[in-house]
Amino acid sequence: MFETRFHGRGGQGAVTAANILAAAAFKEGYDVQAFPMFGVERRGAPVTAFTRMDRKPIDIKTQIYEPDAVIVLDPTLLNVVDVTSGLKEDGIIIINSQKDPKEFSFAQKKVYTVDATTIAVDNKLGTKTNPIVNTAILGAYSKAIGNVNMEAVESAILENAPIKGEENVQAAKDAFANTKGV
Secondary structure, eight states: OOOEEEEETTTSSSHHHHHHHHHHHHTTTOOOEEEOOOOSSSTEEEEEEEEEEEEOOOOOOOOOSSSSSSEEEEEGGTSOTTTTOOOOOOOOEEEOOOOOOOOOOOOOOOEEEEHHHHHHHHHBOOSSBBBHHHHHEEEEEEHHHHHSOOOHHHHHHHHHHSSOOOHHHHHHHHHHHOOOOO
């Protein structure tokens, strides 16, 4: 089983990203679950969402406490939330950041970065002050993790993105091409 936890802020699309990742994984033959965990439900508040995938039927129905991967849609959350809480020892962290992955020090974790904000703005997804980075971050996921290929991600985006399907697909492709890892 592979479990992913998304950290974002309300309005950035973390819940949609979890759902689209599940749809893409389903296309790859996985049994999947995707679900959110809300606290204060307002734009800008921290939001957590989860995706679980396995080649066997998934029987558990709990929140993900020990993810294999963590995706951070808003880098300011690194100062607010312990995004590594429960992350497995060999876990992977994908951060929406212009910084090089080497600038982050998470003990024994593989870190990947992608400037999903600029990619979203360049593809006219949201605004400069409120970019929608979720589909871009899924391109980074496909490159960093590799268990769901880009073709499945692209198809899932086209079927599940509420608007601007082609722009969202292009954002994912741009992120795939520009994801950096250590």
